[in-house]
Amino acid sequence: MDNSIDQIYQEALQELKAAADRQTVEDIRVRYLGRKGIITQFLRNISKLPADQRPAAGKQANQLKNLLDEACQETTHNLETVGETAAGGIDVSLPGRPAPCGSLHPITQINQRICDIFTQMGFDIAEGPEVELDYYNFEALNFPKDHPARDMQDTFFVSDDVVLRTHTSPLQIRTMEKQPPPVRIIMPGKVYRCDSDLTHTPMFHQVEGLLVDENISFGDLKGTLTAFVHQMFDEQTSLRFRPGFFPFTEPSAEVDILCVMCRGKGCRVCSRTGWLEILGSGMVHPALYENVGYDADRYTGFAFGMGVDRIAMLKFGIDDIRKFFENDIRFLSQF
Amino acid sequence: MKVSLSWLNDYVNIEMAPSDLAEALTMVGLEIESVSERYRYLDTVYVGRIEEIGPHPNADKLHLCRVDTGREQISVVCGAPNAEIGMLSPIALPGTEFPDGFVLEKNVIRGQTSAGMLCSEGELGLGDDRSGIMSLDPSLSVGDQLASALGLSDTVFEIEITPNRPDCLSVIGVAREIAAIQNSRLTYPDFKLEDKDNSISRQTSIKIEAPDHCPRYVARLLEDIQIKPSPFWLQERLLSVGLRPINNIVDVTNFVLMETGQPLHAFDFDRLSENRIVVRTANKGETFITLDQKERFLDAEMLMICDGAKAVAIGGVMGGLNSEIEDDTTRVLLESAYFNPVSIRRTTKQLGLGTDAAYRFERGVDPGGTITAANRAAKLMAEVSGGRAVGGLIDEYPGRQSVKSLKLSTQKTNRLLGTRLQRKQIENLLKSIEFTIGQKTAAKDKDTLVVTPPSFRVDISRPEDLMEEVARLFGYNNIPTTFPQMPATGRLSTKEINLRNRTRLLMNGFGFREAINYSFAHRQSGDHLRLKAADPRRQLVNILNPLTEDQAAMRTSLVPGLLQTAHYNFAQQIKNLRIFEIGKIFIDETSQQLPTENEVLAGLWTGSRYEASWHGHEAQCDFYDIKGVVEAFLNALQINDVQFSRLPENECTYTRPGYSAQILGNQTRLGLVGQLHPQVLANFDLAQAAFLFELNFDNLIPLLKDTTVSRPTPKFPAIFRDITIIVNTALETREIISTALKQSPELVEDVRLLSVFEGTPIAPGNKSVSLRVTYRSPQKTLEDEAVTPIHQSIADRLVKTFNASLPA
Numbered sequence A: 001m002d003n004s005i006d007q008i009y010q011e012a013l014q015e016l017k018a019a020a021d022r023q024t025v026e027d028i029r030v031r032y033l034g035r036k037g038i039i040t041q042f043l044r045n046i047s048k049l050p051a052d053q054r055p056a057a058g059k060q061a062n063q064l065k066n067l068l069d070e071a072c073q074e075t076t077h078n079l080e081t082v083g084e085t086a087a088g089g090i091d092v093s094l095p096g097r098p099a100p101c102g103s104l105h106p107i108t109q110i111n112q113r114i115c116d117i118f119t120q121m122g123f124d125i126a127e128g129p130e131v132e133l134d135y136y137n138f139e140a141l142n143f144p145k146d147h148p149a150r151d152m153q154d155t156f157f158v159s160d161d162v163v164l165r166t167h168t169s170p171l172q173i174r175t176m177e178k179q180p181p182p183v184r185i186i187m188p189g190k191v192y193r194c195d196s197d198l199t200h201t202p203m204f205h206q207v208e209g210l211l212v213d214e215n216i217s218f219g220d221l222k223g224t225l226t227a228f229v230h231q232m233f234d235e236q237t238s239l240r241f242r243p244g245f246f247p248f249t250e251p252s253a254e255v256d257i258l259c260v261m262c263r264g265k266g267c268r269v270c271s272r273t274g275w276l277e278i279l280g281s282g283m284v285h286p287a288l289y290e291n292v293g294y295d296a297d298r299y300t301g302f303a304f305g306m307g308v309d310r311i312a313m314l315k316f317g318i319d320d321i322r323k324f325f326e327n328d329i330r331f332l333s334q335f
Numbered sequence B: 001m002k003v004s005l006s007w008l009n010d011y012v013n014i015e016m017a018p019s020d021l022a023e024a025l026t027m028v029g030l031e032i033e034s035v036s037e038r039y040r041y042l043d044t045v046y047v048g049r050i051e052e053i054g055p056h057p058n059a060d061k062l063h064l065c066r067v068d069t070g071r072e073q074i075s076v077v078c079g080a081p082n083a084e085i086g087m088l089s090p091i092a093l094p095g096t097e098f099p100d101g102f103v104l105e106k107n108v109i110r111g112q113t114s115a116g117m118l119c120s121e122g123e124l125g126l127g128d129d130r131s132g133i134m135s136l137d138p139s140l141s142v143g144d145q146l147a148s149a150l151g152l153s154d155t156v157f158e159i160e161i162t163p164n165r166p167d168c169l170s171v172i173g174v175a176r177e178i179a180a181i182q183n184s185r186l187t188y189p190d191f192k193l194e195d196k197d198n199s200i201s202r203q204t205s206i207k208i209e210a211p212d213h214c215p216r217y218v219a220r221l222l223e224d225i226q227i228k229p230s231p232f233w234l235q236e237r238l239l240s241v242g243l244r245p246i247n248n249i250v251d252v253t254n255f256v257l258m259e260t261g262q263p264l265h266a267f268d269f270d271r272l273s274e275n276r277i278v279v280r281t282a283n284k285g286e287t288f289i290t291l292d293q294k295e296r297f298l299d300a301e302m303l304m305i306c307d308g309a310k311a312v313a314i315g316g317v318m319g320g321l322n323s324e325i326e327d328d329t330t331r332v333l334l335e336s337a338y339f340n341p342v343s344i345r346r347t348t349k350q351l352g353l354g355t356d357a358a359y360r361f362e363r364g365v366d367p368g369g370t371i372t373a374a375n376r377a378a379k380l381m382a383e384v385s386g387g388r389a390v391g392g393l394i395d396e397y398p399g400r401q402s403v404k405s406l407k408l409s410t411q412k413t414n415r416l417l418g419t420r421l422q423r424k425q426i427e428n429l430l431k432s433i434e435f436t437i438g439q440k441t442a443a444k445d446k447d448t449l450v451v452t453p454p455s456f457r458v459d460i461s462r463p464e465d466l467m468e469e470v471a472r473l474f475g476y477n478n479i480p481t482t483f484p485q486m487p488a489t490g491r492l493s494t495k496e497i498n499l500r501n502r503t504r505l506l507m508n509g510f511g512f513r514e515a516i517n518y519s520f521a522h523r524q525s526g527d528h529l530r531l532k533a534a535d536p537r538r539q540l541v542n543i544l545n546p547l548t549e550d551q552a553a554m555r556t557s558l559v560p561g562l563l564q565t566a567h568y569n570f571a572q573q574i575k576n577l578r579i580f581e582i583g584k585i586f587i588d589e590t591s592q593q594l595p596t597e598n599e600v601l602a603g604l605w606t607g608s609r610y611e612a613s614w615h616g617h618e619a620q621c622d623f624y625d626i627k628g629v630v631e632a633f634l635n636a637l638q639i640n641d642v643q644f645s646r647l648p649e650n651e652c653t654y655t656r657p658g659y660s661a662q663i664l665g666n667q668t669r670l671g672l673v674g675q676l677h678p679q680v681l682a683n684f685d686l687a688q689a690a691f692l693f694e695l696n697f698d699n700l701i702p703l704l705k706d707t708t709v710s711r712p713t714p715k716f717p718a719i720f721r722d723i724t725i726i727v728n729t730a731l732e733t734r735e736i737i738s739t740a741l742k743q744s745p746e747l748v749e750d751v752r753l754l755s756v757f758e759g760t761p762i763a764p765g766n767k768s769v770s771l772r773v774t775y776r777s778p779q780k781t782l783e784d785e786a787v788t789p790i791h792q793s794i795a796d797r798l799v800k801t802f803n804a805s806l807p808a
């Protein structure tokens, strides 16, 4: 009798172990523990035993009944957790239900990167109007009326005194008019020039920078732009500063970087020179300090400006600037 | 500007290789745009041998020659008297462009094919002789390129001269920079002209009536000259910088212009009425025919050079047809003047007439260089024309200005540049480009230099200008690289920048791609959008000089740009679009000089909500898709108190009536959302329904919260109860929900729309609306009994308010 209940229990455990799905487990449970189950029957038969054996046998049988019930539950739980191998699974290679996914315009991406680099250095961002007074766009920046320097920028005119800003430089004056030194700002934004070909669009993007404080030197300008270029491109991208001309800086410097395409060997992108002109810069011209009422003896500073679109073209290997403004989805979705 | 190495060598002994020279010039600020071999045009000219000479069947004076080019034997028609069998001579093949601009083609001369051309020195730009074909040294190898066979080589530099450096718009100016780079000597040509007497003053006079426009006018007179082609050396110099020789007198003026940068003009003295010059401004309405045979309309600000009776030139810009040098000219009045740069610039801009002379005058020529240039030119003219200079010169100089000296502080120079230059170093750098250093500073002052710039450096007016000279001659790349001190006082980004950045990421998350369209618009864009006459978006900022008609104004809406983008993509077979743009719109304000600039976000959704795939069929997007985007966007920004209300039909211009809502927040209109009006779609040639939204950032920004105060999360479970009512279809669900929420006790947490249904079994004109009400108490777990009466009262209120019925 003792052996027999234990044997039944062991057999049931063996069957459970072999069970591969929940239905089988349920069948086993019913067969042993159901109303007509083997163990249920056994428990009923205990009443037929001699009275002195009944308590021990009953206790053991009940224990085993509970143990088996737990074993069934555990097996079912395990089968649920690990999955039912017999179900065959799903085709995981089928595409998932599409989640929406947009993209940032490549110009935005480069613009944000430029701004990030300079804000991490300690520059603040300033913004201003795109339709601008001639005074801020030219006059206060030391471009006199009727001066050939104005030919350097093909200007869209709204009236005699109002233009579409040809550069973000007017914000240098607007900012300095509003606050005393020190000034540390970068000025991103759209600018306009009447020019249209493979490398020019009538609207494009610039980021301008201005730092005015005591004891700011041309060496500091070189250091700041070198740090920028190394972060924007890489540490191997060397820079070349050479004299240039901007009416609002003196001395003025054009900044070339080693061609990112050919690394200086000479290619189509750099017109075989090995260098790419990407920045204009210089020390703030004292005429600007006079125009905004800064003490030109006490303060010095530098300014720089760059074309975002041109840098984006270099970073992404784009040869036609007009692609930026066609907004072809097949183009936009690449970025 | 072009300069040739051979010409530069006349004034400075160039020690560097051409490529090194180009680099060095670029690094002192004279950017070399290109370096080219001057004799490249001879690439298709070879040493040829005449193998056979026969008569030309149809022309007595022409021969038919068989020429060995080294590669083949070709037949060439030739008229030269000196052609001989066995002679070596340059043979130009088709494609050759001669210095006079003629391009050789294979052609037929009087019925005979000529596959090349035997050339004279003159034709090749290699000498004077045009009498016959060039006879080459018999030891040369047939088939060699002519230039290498003769050892011809010269380098031409194309230099971009910045507007501040007119002194470098001349060969001597560039040579001066090279001398400074090499630390070598600059040799000037002979600028002296000995005058035996001053007889010029008996023959002519100069009268300046407009001294502001013409501060200086120098004249010389030449007589007994003979107009003819220039000698070869003179032609060769002009050719080397890309100028075509014309005749000896004109060539000399061009030569001296290129050499010194001083523009000159030669008048036929005998065609000057009363043999005198009057310099005055034009009369209003005056017209004048310039050398290029065009009639010019003048205004009172333009400077005219006149004789005793009439105008003969537009001063500094272009001479007149009426006083031009002609083949029979024997006397020349030579003008060497200094004109006011602003006056010249105004005139060229006004007339749209740019010349080499005007280009230099408007940038500023050397006011001290007029006499030397006149002397140089007069001497050369006499030499090349067989004539002579009349004794003396006239120098009218009413606008004399002394060159002022500047004080330069060594310490300030070093502070600005970040250098540690010694005073002596600075002095030497400045002296190398002919600046004079004064000796008069006090002996104790070791810091200051008194510097006088040469008269040709019209760009130098401040100490900083001198610092730039020091920096560029010292070498920008030799200045130590340092980093400025940047205290940690950076400000946070503005609300505008934060909102823009946040918006871009949210829109990406909603599946929208960012577009950037031009800020321009067509002047009819208001019509294209069907805007009303009084709509402020019709107040355009017009561009006076637009590139194209559809870019003739600044945009007052982002919508046309997005629709054009849709059109472009539809043409590329891309029909499903979700795009957005953030940008400014520009509204002209009559009361102020500058327009109002507002930053706007606009989005466009057209085509599918989701494309056909194994998950399901394609479904087209609709109003509720784009509205959902706007709701989610505002939600993410925690702008919650927002209403969407139906845009009245008469306000729907570019959106479809009945399918458009204005977005209201805090009593201000934030923007709108809706389906595009079919007529507007047609205006943009679009054949597919499209949905858009616009949000004005300037109105959104005041609604952004600086901080969020958190609320406790609920501790006790909620009870959910549903209500279904049947109402008129015209009733907006927003009304039903707000009525359900109104006057409800605090136990009502939320009322949400579950479903809206029209159709059987609901009677036509009606719809069933199901709401789910959430009840919750902050203090305890609610019992059903507490909720039932409240729920009943809400249901009763809805039925009563909207005359609703309950479902059967």
Ligand SMILES: [Zn+2]
Binding pocket: A259, A260, A261, A262, A263, A264, A265, A266, A267, A268, A269, A270, A271, A272, A274, A275
């Ligand atoms: Zn390259």
